[in-house]
Amino acid sequence: MSNEVVLELRQLCKxxxxxxxxxxxxxxxxxxxxxxxxxxxxxxPSGSGKSTLLNLMGLLDTPSKGELLIQGQATAALDDTRRTALRAHHIGFVFQFHHLIGAFNVLDNVLMPLMLQQGKPNQEQLEYAHYLLEAVGLADLAQRSAKALSGGQQQRVAIARALVNRPALLLADEPTGNLDTQTADEVFTLFEQFNRETGCATLIVTHDPLLSARCPRTISMLDGRIVS
Known part of the structure; x- marks a missing residue:
């Protein structure tokens, strides 16, 4: 597996x-x-700067000082259009709230990032979306309305959607925060599986010590600084 640096932050301040x-x-x-x-x-702890840092990593916000590089590309001087393109091609997001579109079926929700970029997805992308739905255990529900799913199922769709672009970086903000213990465990197992299979750099913000203990690396923040 590549040891490539996917994301680098240098003296980042906000x-x-x-x-x-x-x-x-x-x-x-x-x-x-x-x-x-x-x-x-x-x-x-809450207020330590985790979500602000995640927003900077995901190019959803800009740092006040310092440099952020995605796969070696500096981002400080990029305009909004180029930042959006970089985000769309290299970064996948999973949030605490799934943000699915209830008016669309499950498959269309997974394909949404591609449809926003290019319109109609091609055959290979369609096949990969079906593969992801199979991997998250929802192949049989591809045509079902997203709003007809349970909370755990909706979060699984959100994970498939985050991966449909084959991102180099997957960012997850409290992705199990709204789920019961067993469902949270199943969702986290999916992150482990996709991290292994795709080799994408995966960062998960979590308050759950059981889940953070399953990650080979843990970064601790306090008062806007990395403390370990």
């Missing part, structure tokens, strides 16, 4: 409302590398 009396620095000089094939947990 200040909200800079140059105002309300300026608030929430991240301080973050240095971090995530490599292909790594499965990493990001832990820390």
């Amino acid at each position: 200040v909200f409302e800079p140059d105002t009396p309300r300026a608030l620095q929430v991240l301080f000089d973050i240095d971090l590398q995530l490599r292909a094939g790594e499965l990493t947990a990001l832990v820390g």
